[in-house]
Amino acid sequence: MDNTHITTDKEEQNQEIVLAGHPSGVPTADTFRINNIDMPTSEMLKDNEVLIKSLYVSVDPGMRGFMDKGDDDAAGNKYKLNQPITSRSVAQVIKSTDKTFAVDDIVHGRFAWQKYQTVSVDNIEKVDPNLAPISTAVSMLGVPGLAAYFGMLKIGQIKATDTVVVSGAAGSVGSIAAQIARIKGCKVVGIAGSPEKINYLENELGLDKGINYKQTNNMQVAITEACPNGVDVFFDNVGGELFDAILANINEYGRIAICGQIAEYNEDRPPQGPRPMHTLIKKSARMEGYVVFNFSDEFDDAKKQIAEWYNSGQIKYRENLIKGFDNIPSAFIGLFTGENIGKQMVKTGDSNDD
Template sequence: MNNLNKELHLTNRPVDMPTLEDFRIVEKSISELKENEVLVKTLYLSVDPYMRGRMSDAKSYIEPFQLNEKISGGAVGEVIESNSDNFKQGDIVAGMLGWSEYNVVNGHALNKINPELAPVTTSLGILGMPGLTAYFGLLDIGQPKEGETVVISGAAGAVGSIVGQIAKIKGAYVVGIAGSDDKTDYLMNELNFDKAINYKTTPNMKEALQEACPNGVDVYFENVGGEISDAVFTMLNKFARICVCGAISTYNLPSNEDIGPRIQRTLIKSSVLMKGFVVNDYAERWSEGIKQIAQWLNEGKLTYEETITEGFENIPDAFLGLFKGSNLGKQLVKIAEPTYAKL
């Protein structure tokens, strides 16, 4: 095996939308394995909107990426060499790995995956962070009841598409907001949403929501922010719940440019609960979420889509595509085929 390893580094902290010039591929030697370490060949990388926040050095719930060092995120890989008693050559593993072709990792940072139970990519999607985010955000904060109206922005993405399906399992009336006719068709025809709105072709979001939600909004799962959410806020019912998962419309704006309606009066007059969260808030309950999602998946009550970009050099394009709505479902990058395992 060639000892040189390609890594993708962050070279600048973007102020607004990142560009290809903010990334650089570098080659470094693979280090020798120490005790309990394994050499992992990267098979799939996950690119996610939250990573944009880590490109800034502003205070947040997670440490920023360091300049001129490799970026990291969720990944699936294959064990090539092992100095750990817990892993052997050919094992498929998942963990937070660097954006590189190979990673030397302490075995304690990895989880073994059984590729016979489900496609390995699901550990980065419906059975991973996006699925758990949807599960806990909707059920713990939103608590949808049968017959209530649930509205989801970013509804065709990795998280939103699962939120809507879980809401349907709970008997809710579900309205999804997405950015193309293909996506709204997918939401209604494949995922059985009750209504779907293409915000890019809708001249008046408030009127579109009034038509789609004749009984108002009981639960709003927030992935986008901006003017879409401003319109949803006008539709909130008494005791509505807002699950604030993301605000992708604002991630590439300087902080002083994201100015919208003041919603305190709305929250007060309708006794609305608005709560932000990250999936790590529920880390102690992840096994519960994975077990239930897997059951629904096996029962055919949940389905999922993946957008897979191929090639290490195309990681930045896949990441930037998230902010253009290029993906349907979970966005992944396929880096390589396994050397020893059969998937």
């Protein structure tokens, strides 16, 4: 490359968002800090690297644990103070020194919260815009959709005669998981926290029943009434007291897929509920936690199947899309107030095709 400065269309200021402090409980605006930083130069772009422009940034509840103090994270995912936070994102290639990736290619990966950055091609994948809108690479066709797919089919092992309950059913993972169960012919009950979400579950996604846990005095009784034949499969995104209520209704040979525990992510000392072991023994039931990357060898096939369901109208998805790079922190904080339906995402830039 013969120019030393990599220009952008508007010569905008490059920025990053760093972890300013370890949060106690729910993160606040003071947890984050936005810094102005230099735009990358040609000298920074090494062999087999690309310069990318951020387009969509995913915020997910599970990121909360990476903000805590400590060095006990074996995967190296703990965020460091005064260093950029990272999450799954979609970006566009602006410059490239690798023949596999061309200028204007759309890519996704785990990127820093920066408007522009250089990354190794080992850490990115191309997005196929023919499968679905490019933003779905970090929603329906990304970790949320894949977690729903493998949790329901591999861990839950659903079959058409099953009664399935999904907690956090209006969220990015739960909404896809619930629809997969519906596609497979199951009776599906979704749990969410507002009338708008219940309407979304029942009237848009076609679930058999939605339960608003915030307006229910006794969840165990509510589950019994909604599932008179008991619960065969429980897909859990929430944990806490909701887990206890559904566990009490689990059937013999029931399966429980533990995908997330958002009720406890901000707790310094998570409350101790009923221990499940006796119920699991009594019902010959199985409970299994998982991370989606356990199934990485099957990602491509899963994406094709989810995209096929989407393009045939069998799956719907919704993105709660917030615009503006500086709104990433507030979008993340909003996850813990229960305000989002579907996938919480931030649109940080326009692609050259827009």
